[in-house]
Amino acid sequence: MSAESEGRLSRENAGDLTFSEQYNGPDPLLDAARALSHENGLAPVSQTTAATLTLLARVLSPVAAVEVGTGAGTATLALLRGMPTAGILTSIDTNSTAQAAARDLIDMAGIRHSRLRLMNGRAEDVLQRLAPSAYDMVFIDSEPTNLERMIEPALRLLDTHGLLVIHQTLLKGGVADPVDRSPRTQAARGMLNRLAGQDRLERVLLPIGQGLLLLQKTQR
Numbered sequence: 001m002s003a004e005s006e007g008r009l010s011r012e013n014a015g016d017l018t019f020s021e022q023y024n025g026p027d028p029l030l031d032a033a034r035a036l037s038h039e040n041g042l043a044p045v046s047q048t049t050a051a052t053l054t055l056l057a058r059v060l061s062p063v064a065a066v067e068v069g070t071g072a073g074t075a076t077l078a079l080l081r082g083m084p085t086a087g088i089l090t091s092i093d094t095n096s097t098a099q100a101a102a103r104d105l106i107d108m109a110g111i112r113h114s115r116l117r118l119m120n121g122r123a124e125d126v127l128q129r130l131a132p133s134a135y136d137m138v139f140i141d142s143e144p145t146n147l148e149r150m151i152e153p154a155l156r157l158l159d160t161h162g163l164l165v166i167h168q169t170l171l172k173g174g175v176a177d178p179v180d181r182s183p184r185t186q187a188a189r190g191m192l193n194r195l196a197g198q199d200r201l202e203r204v205l206l207p208i209g210q211g212l213l214l215l216q217k218t219q220r
């Protein structure tokens with residue numbers, strides 16, 4: 001591809017992203033959550049990612065779901081909005097200050113307190129304590145260097161038709177750029193490569209937000 005067509009492509013992509021963010025909004029509560037996240041030095045999911053999570057949750061209708069990386073609650077709110085009113089989301093993070101902000105956000109959204117179960121700790125440890133095959137959806141938005149250690153524990157939680165959704169898998173063009181060999185990029189790239197070789201999993205990688213990977217156990 002020529003430099004000129006690459007330049008045009010990236011301009012068009014940037015235009016598409018901005019248009020989609022506006023088209024999929026506005027959402028005052030999510031916008032406020034995102035602003036709060038940035039103030040706390042956390043990167044919230046984009047409006048398009050949030051809308052996608054809400055729609056996926058609505059289609060799957062999970063009565064029990066797990067989130068890794070509560071942050072200040074942007075994706076937490078998106079997931080709870082899509083889940084049925086009886087659905088309970090267990091959300092894990094090491095950052096209790098951010099989780100307190102997420103709790104306030106969910107209260108502000110008028111969502112019943114008991115629908116969000118916050119667990120404070122390292123996901124690698126907490127996931128092991130949750131019941132196997134008891135969840136319909138797991139969403140992971142954590143540091144890419146930790147992702148790979150979370151995949152098997154997350155798959156263990158899912159029932160037969162459950163969906164694992166992983167964010168931060170493309171890293172704003174980093175993974176696709178062979179010159180980018182930073183530890184985060186290498187970790188995400190290595191994970192994608194290893195998963196691509198596994199026929200026990202159905203997968204689709206979507207260039208939404210920082211890259212959204214959807215995985216489901218292959219039905220035999």
Ligand SMILES: C[S@@+](CC[C@H](N)C(=O)[O-])C[C@H]1O[C@@H](n2cnc3c(N)ncnc32)[C@H](O)[C@@H]1O
Pocket residue numbers: 037042043044045068069070071072073074075076092093094095098121122123124141142143146
């Ligand atoms: C990008 S932020 C999540 C943003 C959130 N999804 C949102 O939309 O607001 C990533 C979060 O993962 C948490 N985190 C990173 N490593 C973790 C780990 N090993 N276990 C649990 N949480 C972790 C961080 O504390 C941070 O709050």
